[in-house]
Amino acid sequence: MAMNLMFVQCAYTTVFIIALYLMKQKQLNFVTQKDVLTIVYVIVGFELLNWIGSW
Numbered sequence: 001m002a003m004n005l006m007f008v009q010c011a012y013t014t015v016f017i018i019a020l021y022l023m024k025q026k027q028l029n030f031v032t033q034k035d036v037l038t039i040v041y042v043i044v045g046f047e048l049l050n051w052i053g054s055w
Helices: 002-023 026-053
Strands: none
Touching (some): 002 026
16 A cells, blocks of 8 residues: 555656656647646536536
């Protein structure tokens, strides 16, 4: 159990370091922001449709 937690924490750290490196590039940063914003809108829209359709 403790080893699994250590692997998960190492994976989080690795992803965070990679993200920091990638966000220093201006064009990639812009594309990533647009992708995240699009995904958030899709999730919110999907949840609204589920909420309205659940009556």
